[in-house]
Amino acid sequence: MNIICDKKELLEGINIVLKAIPGKTTMPILECMVIEVEAGSIKLISNDLEMGIETTISGQIIEEGSVAVGAKLFYEAIRKLDSDVNEVKIQTDDTMILKVSGGKTKYDITDVKGTEEFPLLPTVVKEKRVTISQFTLRNIIRQTVFSISDNENTKIMTGELFEIKGDRLRVVSLDGHRISIRKVQLKESYDDISVIIPGKTLIEISKILNGDLEDEVHIYFTEKHVLFEFDHTILLSRLIEGEYYKIEKMLSSDYDTKVIVNKKDMLDTIDRTTFLIKESEKKPVIIDIKDDVMKFSLNSARGSMDEPVNIQKEGKDIMIGFNPKFLMEALRVIDDDEVKIYLINPKAPCFIKDDDETYIYLILPVNFMV
Amino acid sequence: MNIICDKKELLEGINIVLKAIPGKTTMPILECMVIEVEAGSIKLISNDLEMGIETTISGQIIEEGSVAVGAKLFYEAIRKLDSDVNEVKIQTDDTMILKVSGGKTKYDITDVKGTEEFPLLPTVVKEKRVTISQFTLRNIIRQTVFSISDNENTKIMTGELFEIKGDRLRVVSLDGHRISIRKVQLKESYDDISVIIPGKTLIEISKILNGDLEDEVHIYFTEKHVLFEFDHTILLSRLIEGEYYKIEKMLSSDYDTKVIVNKKDMLDTIDRTTFLIKESEKKPVIIDIKDDVMKFSLNSARGSMDEPVNIQKEGKDIMIGFNPKFLMEALRVIDDDEVKIYLINPKAPCFIKDDDETYIYLILPVNFMV
Numbered sequence: 001m002n003i004i005c006d007k008k009e010l011l012e013g014i015n016i017v018l019k020a021i022p023g024k025t026t027m028p029i030l031e032c033m034v035i036e037v038e039a040g041s042i043k044l045i046s047n048d049l050e051m052g053i054e055t056t057i058s059g060q061i062i063e064e065g066s067v068a069v070g071a072k073l074f075y076e077a078i079r080k081l082d083s084d085v086n087e088v089k090i091q092t093d094d095t096m097i098l099k100v101s102g103g104k105t106k107y108d109i110t111d112v113k114g115t116e117e118f119p120l121l122p123t124v125v126k127e128k129r130v131t132i133s134q135f136t137l138r139n140i141i142r143q144t145v146f147s148i149s150d151n152e153n154t155k156i157m158t159g160e161l162f163e164i165k166g167d168r169l170r171v172v173s174l175d176g177h178r179i180s181i182r183k184v185q186l187k188e189s190y191d192d193i194s195v196i197i198p199g200k201t202l203i204e205i206s207k208i209l210n211g212d213l214e215d216e217v218h219i220y221f222t223e224k225h226v227l228f229e230f231d232h233t234i235l236l237s238r239l240i241e242g243e244y245y246k247i248e249k250m251l252s253s254d255y256d257t258k259v260i261v262n263k264k265d266m267l268d269t270i271d272r273t274t275f276l277i278k279e280s281e282k283k284p285v286i287i288d289i290k291d292d293v294m295k296f297s298l299n300s301a302r303g304s305m306d307e308p309v310n311i312q313k314e315g316k317d318i319m320i321g322f323n324p325k326f327l328m329e330a331l332r333v334i335d336d337d338e339v340k341i342y343l344i345n346p347k348a349p350c351f352i353k354d355d356d357e358t359y360i361y362l363i364l365p366v367n368f369m370v
Numbered sequence: 371m372n373i374i375c376d377k378k379e380l381l382e383g384i385n386i387v388l389k390a391i392p393g394k395t396t397m398p399i400l401e402c403m404v405i406e407v408e409a410g411s412i413k414l415i416s417n418d419l420e421m422g423i424e425t426t427i428s429g430q431i432i433e434e435g436s437v438a439v440g441a442k443l444f445y446e447a448i449r450k451l452d453s454d455v456n457e458v459k460i461q462t463d464d465t466m467i468l469k470v471s472g473g474k475t476k477y478d479i480t481d482v483k484g485t486e487e488f489p490l491l492p493t494v495v496k497e498k499r500v501t502i503s504q505f506t507l508r509n510i511i512r513q514t515v516f517s518i519s520d521n522e523n524t525k526i527m528t529g530e531l532f533e534i535k536g537d538r539l540r541v542v543s544l545d546g547h548r549i550s551i552r553k554v555q556l557k558e559s560y561d562d563i564s565v566i567i568p569g570k571t572l573i574e575i576s577k578i579l580n581g582d583l584e585d586e587v588h589i590y591f592t593e594k595h596v597l598f599e600f601d602h603t604i605l606l607s608r609l610i611e612g613e614y615y616k617i618e619k620m621l622s623s624d625y626d627t628k629v630i631v632n633k634k635d636m637l638d639t640i641d642r643t644t645f646l647i648k649e650s651e652k653k654p655v656i657i658d659i660k661d662d663v664m665k666f667s668l669n670s671a672r673g674s675m676d677e678p679v680n681i682q683k684e685g686k687d688i689m690i691g692f693n694p695k696f697l698m699e700a701l702r703v704i705d706d707d708e709v710k711i712y713l714i715n716p717k718a719p720c721f722i723k724d725d726d727e728t729y730i731y732l733i734l735p736v737n738f739m740v
């Protein structure tokens with residue numbers, strides 16, 4: 001193998017494939033990325049067996065070939081090159097040494113393996129394609145992924161439901177205490193799809209997406225996999241098997257109290273309660289809604305906090321307690337300046353949602369003693 | 371106690387006294403800062419028994435008194451207040467609750483203690499005063515403190531020698547592998563002083579100093595303590611007892627090779643070797659000086675790196691190995707664009723110093739095999 005490539009493009013490429021390099025593994029080959037120079041193109045490939053990434057970079061090909069190299073080491077080697085360096089030469093032969101040079105710097109990297117051992121990405125038949133903008137996909141992930149569970153015993157909760165009906169995409173995550181739902185209108189209609197995508201895949205892909213409204217992502221679904229195709233990159237992930245929770249019956253639109261409140265005011269006020277809580281403690285923030293005021297308070301072993309926030313209210317007064325983290329995480333991802341909160345009673349979940357229900361955040365209350 | 375103070379000034383004050391709040395302690399009172407309102411002034415005080423800080427803030431005093439409050443908790447309470455809030459009211463009575471309010475936010479902090487338990491700062495007789503600019507003090511600490519030792523078994527190495535002779539201040543740190551020396555011309559002459567100041571004290575004070583050339587620090591020395599007085603703050607620290615190492619005999623001015631090199635080129639080149647080293651490995655960077663080129667190389671289990679840097683040279687060619695970290699830490703704190711390196715042989719220390727010897731960095735070489 002013998003190639004010359006642009007340093008910036010190479011670095012961006014490595015950065016993308018690093019997302020599927022596992023932090024810890026018992027299979028050293030997975031810590032490698034493959035540089036595959038074949039059929040006139042230069043591909044960088046990684047695969048942690050849950051998720052695989054392949055990205056193509058441009059460059060001058062002098063000789064084809066392929067090699068697996070320690071991904072983090074290779075990244076550092078390129079990243080550390082002098083800022084003046086624009087071109088990187090990469091060369092390998094039968095000696096299992098990767099020769100990398102840029103400017104006056106020369107590396108002989110021996111953390112190199114043959115590509116035979118490397119688990120190739122399974123070939124996916126590209127049917128059932130759905131197209132969405134990079135901006136939208138990144139946003140809906142950000143706005144839901146915080147409420148997946150990290151408990152591997154309830155595997156389904158570690159993923160998100162992606163459900164397509166006609167021209168509507170609905171994304172759902174839940175962890176037993178709360179449910180986050182985002183609905184998006186697609187440009188076209190598609191056949192019905194309902195899959196569970198691992199949260200880790202979604203977190204990693206949202207780091208790679210450039211987030212432009214103009215740029216598209218094509219998503220292909222198969223029985224066991226989902227494939228995202230965008231820019232010069234494909235990301236292939238296993239799906240989580242099983243059936244997702246039936247959430248319909250939890251989504252009531254009845255309410256006894258409706259509150260309209262400035263999102264930042266509410267978020268900042270709750271944030272001011274959290275430092276009173278020690279890590280081991282579980283103290284609720286208590287919300288006392290009376291007339292046009294929502295009073296937030298919290299009592300802990302270290303002290304208490306108390307603050308009113310002005311609101312518009314319809315319906316009954318109510319006093320209710322929540323885990324402050326759950327309220328804050330939902331409020332943080334809402335882009336509206338004002339939010340609407342719907343409540344029934346101190347034992348029933350609250351709903352934070354917009355009029356069109358493009359987002360719905362259901363949060364269970366906690367018991368408290370006044 | 372009942373006071374009203376400016377939020378910004380209060381926050382800055384807490385930030386200063388936080389520097390003497392220990393991370394871990396078996397004495398909970400040391401995690402508190404004292405707010406002492408007495409004789410018309412508001413003082414914030416902390417003391418970790420090695421080092422104590424007292425800073426005065428302005429404010430409106432309605433009633434005098436004093437209280438000890440969990441410092442980190444109090445800091446968070448004030449920091450979290452709404453950005454619109456300018457004034458903070460702080461009040462306490464016999465109930466051991468600290469009432470803090472700003473804007474619409476009210477805190478009742480119960481992480482409060484009486485001040486009787488709190489270890490007061492010892493009174494220091496202010497003789498032997500030395501004056502220096504905040505800028506200079508901060509710089510000489512930055513330029514030497516990286517080469518103290520963190521091994522508490524050689525207590526003296528955990529501090530720095532501050533030595534005054536006439537109008538010259540010399541600051542020395544060493545860790546057994548290297549010596550860092552900074553010399554500063556003072557505006558006046560003083561009696562001879564030679565003390566060892568704990569490195570921790572110097573690190574913390576350099577975080578508080580504003581670093582202005584115009585603003586002064588007065589330093590008072592006693593047998594057991596050093597007191598720094600600047601702005602509205604005093605910082606009192608114990609000295610390390612014992613006699614410092616005799617370094618004079620290690621400071622040779624003979625050399626067989628003198629190299630002038632661009633500091634950034636040398637630093638960046640060494641930096642490009644370090645990622646090849648695993649944490650457990652101790653691999654030297656090998657410097658091969660021949661004619662007008664200084665070639666840097668490093669071999670590790672993961673690969674090798676090789677890069678020439680252009681230099682001006684006087685004297686013999688030489689090949690010598692160093693711990694790359696030691697070279698980088700010295701180069702990083704030197705403000706000159708070009709540095710001069712003096713070498714004798716592969717077993718003898720190298721010296722990086724300027725012509726006036728305002729700084730001298732002595733670094734021992736390491737053995738290597740080619």
